[in-house]
Amino acid sequence: MIHKSSFVNIIGFPNVGKSTLINSLVGKKISIITKKPQTTRHRILGIIDESDFQIIFSDTPGIIINPISPMQRIMMQYVEKSLEDADIVLFMTEMRKFHFMEKKYFSFILNPIQNRNIPIIILINKIDKIGIEYSEKLFYETIDYWHKFIPNSEILPISALKKINQDLLMNKILGLLSEHPPYYPKGILSDKSERFFVNEIIREKIFFFYYKEIPYSVEVFTEKFNKNEIEIDIFSSIYVERDSQKNILIGNNGNSVRKLRFFSIKEIEDFFKKKVSLKLDVKVCKNWRSNYNKLKSFGY
Ligand SMILES: Nc1nc2c(ncn2[C@@H]2O[C@H](COP(=O)(O)OP(=O)(O)OP(=O)(O)O)[C@@H](O)[C@H]2O)c(=O)[nH]1
Ligand SMILES: [Mg+2]
Structure with a gap:
């Protein structure tokens, strides 16, 4: 064939x-x-x-x-x-x-x-x-x-x-299409890891809920992704470039980050078809977009 x-x-x-x-x-x-x-x-x-x-x-x-x-x-x-x-x-x-x-x-x-x-x-x-x-x-x-x-x-x-x-x-x-054997094992959907999709789903919600430069100043990095038969236990860090951005992300009494977490969970559950528990932590990493070492550690 x-x-x-x-x-x-x-x-x-x-x-x-x-x-x-x-x-x-x-x-x-x-x-x-x-x-x-x-x-x-x-x-x-x-x-x-x-x-x-x-x-x-x-x-x-x-x-x-x-x-x-x-x-x-x-x-x-x-x-x-x-x-x-x-x-x-x-x-x-x-x-x-x-x-x-x-x-x-x-x-x-x-x-x-x-x-x-x-x-x-x-x-x-x-x-x-x-x-x-x-x-x-x-x-x-x-x-x-x-x-x-x-x-x-x-x-x-x-x-x-x-x-x-x-x-x-x-x-x-x-x-x-050219005649060629498969480049990847059959049935693989993407080259990206499960953690990558978590990062991206959270980042999408940040684009949705925050304005101006915030979404562009954010990087999400999933530190923990533990999956069993029933559920996935996730811990993700959200990096921003400045303290002021951290405050905006968290919001009054943590209201903004709570909303972000809620909608992220919904979509991550939908993506993996499993129950999800998600812990988010907002951190400052000054000027990460300009730092090649940082970018590398974030997977760029
Ligand atoms: N009306 C209409 N909107 C579309 C269509 N395709 C994409 N969009 C909208 O265009 C916007 C950008 O879509 P994306 O798929 O994120 O575009 P992209 O080219 O990947 O953008 P970047 O990743 O920023 O380069 C979103 O609001 C989409 O819903 C289309 O066929 N019709
Ligand atoms: Mg795109």
């Missing part, structure tokens, strides 16, 4: 819907989603397989043109690596007016892949917004822009949220 396997890497600017798509493709929420840009900080693999194929999807952080902090630089290394090892690139974008999107930005994306002549599918996401937030005219302008900018590329309008054209996308990907 011929077996096919390929790395299908999702790349794009922040907030276009990359994580929403990978979750929808693998059928489980392995990557957190928020309304705010720069939510995803890691490269996260989502793997699906059948007896005769295995597709390794990669979610990646949104492209930052001028990364400033060491953390942002590491995030962009994940994107670069993902461009290097892709067998197929899904470049995701949205309908927009193009005055910000200077062409020079795209050499970052196109150079590594065009040299290797690998297929790129341009996904125009959020087409469910046509007629609501975006005009049909803008939709056709967007298609036209990409046709002119990357001639011969495949362009597919989709909605990751509403699963519009997902079957079409899957069929295109299946048609492009």
